[in-house]
Amino acid sequence: MKVSYSPQLMEESVFRHLNHLERSGYRSDYDEFHSLADPIYELPEDDREIAFEKVNRLFFLEKLKLGDHVLRALEAVGLIPKRKRTTKRSALLQKNQNAELAEEVEEVEELEEANGETGSSEEEQVEEDAVAVAEEEALEPAEENDEVSYDLAREFEERIREVVVKRAINKVDEGSNVLNRVSGNPIIEMRVLASRFSNPEEALDLDAFLIQEFMHAKDMVDPEFDYEDAFIPGNPSVKNLITSRFRLLWNMYVDARLARIGVVSVLPKEARFREFDNFYRKIPDKQRRGIFEGIWLTDKFTHEELLSMATDLDTLMSKYVDPGEISEEERDFIHLQGSPCPLCKFPTYNWVDDPESICDEMVIEAIQIDFPDWESKDGGCDRCIEVYELRAGVG
Numbered sequence: 001m002k003v004s005y006s007p008q009l010m011e012e013s014v015f016r017h018l019n020h021l022e023r024s025g026y027r028s029d030y031d032e033f034h035s036l037a038d039p040i041y042e043l044p045e046d047d048r049e050i051a052f053e054k055v056n057r058l059f060f061l062e063k064l065k066l067g068d069h070v071l072r073a074l075e076a077v078g079l080i081p082k083r084k085r086t087t088k089r090s091a092l093l094q095k096n097q098n099a100e101l102a103e104e105v106e107e108v109e110e111l112e113e114a115n116g117e118t119g120s121s122e123e124e125q126v127e128e129d130a131v132a133v134a135e136e137e138a139l140e141p142a143e144e145n146d147e148v149s150y151d152l153a154r155e156f157e158e159r160i161r162e163v164v165v166k167r168a169i170n171k172v173d174e175g176s177n178v179l180n181r182v183s184g185n186p187i188i189e190m191r192v193l194a195s196r197f198s199n200p201e202e203a204l205d206l207d208a209f210l211i212q213e214f215m216h217a218k219d220m221v222d223p224e225f226d227y228e229d230a231f232i233p234g235n236p237s238v239k240n241l242i243t244s245r246f247r248l249l250w251n252m253y254v255d256a257r258l259a260r261i262g263v264v265s266v267l268p269k270e271a272r273f274r275e276f277d278n279f280y281r282k283i284p285d286k287q288r289r290g291i292f293e294g295i296w297l298t299d300k301f302t303h304e305e306l307l308s309m310a311t312d313l314d315t316l317m318s319k320y321v322d323p324g325e326i327s328e329e330e331r332d333f334i335h336l337q338g339s340p341c342p343l344c345k346f347p348t349y350n351w352v353d354d355p356e357s358i359c360d361e362m363v364i365e366a367i368q369i370d371f372p373d374w375e376s377k378d379g380g381c382d383r384c385i386e387v388y389e390l391r392a393g394v395g
C-alpha cells in the first residue's frame with residue numbers, strides 16, 4: 001500500500017497549520033517555511049510549482065508530521081499493522097522506496113545552509129512531542145494487538161494498492177470512496193478539509209473523522225462485508241430515506257466496533273441513539289431501544305443485511321424484537337416515514353396515525369365508504385385525511 005497526498009491538500013494544510021502556530025506564538029517553523037518558500041518567487045515561473053510542492057511536502061510529512069494522522073488512523077482501523085512510532089518513518093521510507101523524499105530532505109538542508117537558517121528551538125520541539133504522545137495514547141486500543149489482527153492488517157495492507165488523501169472543497173465533499181473495488185486492486189480515496197489539519201488542539205476530531213471514514217472504506221474492501229453497488233427501488237424520496245437509514249445503521253456498526261476496541265468515534269453512543277430515535281420514533285420506546293442495543297452488540301454484519309434492515313421494518317423487527325412482544329397487527333400500525341399511505345399508496349412522510357382521535361366521526365365514515373376494510377389505526381397521510389375532511393364537509 002502506498003499512501004499519497006494531493007499537492008492541494010499539503011499546500012493548504014501546511015499554510016493553515018503554520019499560520020495557526022505563528023498566531024499562537026510559535027514562530028520557528030513558520031519562519032523556516034518562509035526562508036525556503038519565499039526565494040522560490042525568484043525562480044523562473046515554470047519551475048515554481050514543483051519547488052513549492054517540494055517545500056510543502058517536506059513540511060506536511062517531515063516537519064509538521066501531518067501525514068501521521070492518516071497513518072495512525074490506518075493503524076487504528078487495521079488497514080496497516082501497528083508499528084513502533086520511532087521506527088515508522090524509516091520503515092515507511094524503505095517500504096515505499098521513497099528515495100525522492102530523502103533527496104528532498106537533503107536538498108532542503110542544503111538550502112537551509114545557504115540561507116543560514118536554523119531549525120526550531122528545542123523547547124518548542126519538546127512541547128510538540130508531548131502533544132503527539134498524548135494523541136497517540138488516546139488512540140491506543142484498550143487491548144494489545146494479537147497476532148491475528150496483525151496478520152489481518154498485513155493482508156489489507158498488501159491487497160490495497162493505494163490510499164490517496166485529497167483536499168475536500170467543502171464539508172459535503174468530505175468522505176471516503178473505494179476505486180477499482182471489483183478489479184481486486186482497490187484504491188481508497190479520502191477527501192478531507194485542509195482546515196482540519198490547522199489546529200493541533202482539534203487533532204482528536206481529525207483523527208476520529210479519518211478513523212470513521214477508513215472504517216467504511218475497510219468494510220468496502222472486506223470480502224466478508226461483501227459490499228455491492230445495490231439498486232435501491234422506489235421513487236427518489238424513498239431512495240433517499242433508505243439511503244439515510246442505511247448510512248445510519250452502517251455508522252452504528254462502525255461506532256460499536258470502535259467502542260469495543262476502545263477507540264473514540266465522531267459521535268458518542270447516545271448521540272447516535274438520538275439519530276436512530278429520529279428515524280424510528282414510531283416504534284414503541286422499549287422495542288426501539290432493544291433494536292438499537294441489538295444492533296450495537298452484533299459482531300458482524302454484511303452489506304446485504306444492513307441494506308435489508310434499512311429497506312424494510314419487518315427485517316429489523318424480526319431480528320431484534322421477540323415475536324411475543326409486538327403482535328403482527330401492532331407492527332402494521334407502526335407508520336414509518338416513507339411507508340405507503342393505505343389510502344393513496346404514496347410514500348408518506350406526514351402520517352396521521354389515528355385519525356379517529358382528532359377527526360370528526362363523519363370523516364372516518366367517509367373513508368370507510370371508499371375503503372371498507374380500513375380502520376382508524378391504519379392511519380393515513382395528512383393529504384388524504386384533509387381530502388376526506390373536505391368531502392365530509394368538516395374541513
Ligand SMILES: [Zn+2]
Nearest residue numbers: 341344381384
Ligand atoms: Zn394518502
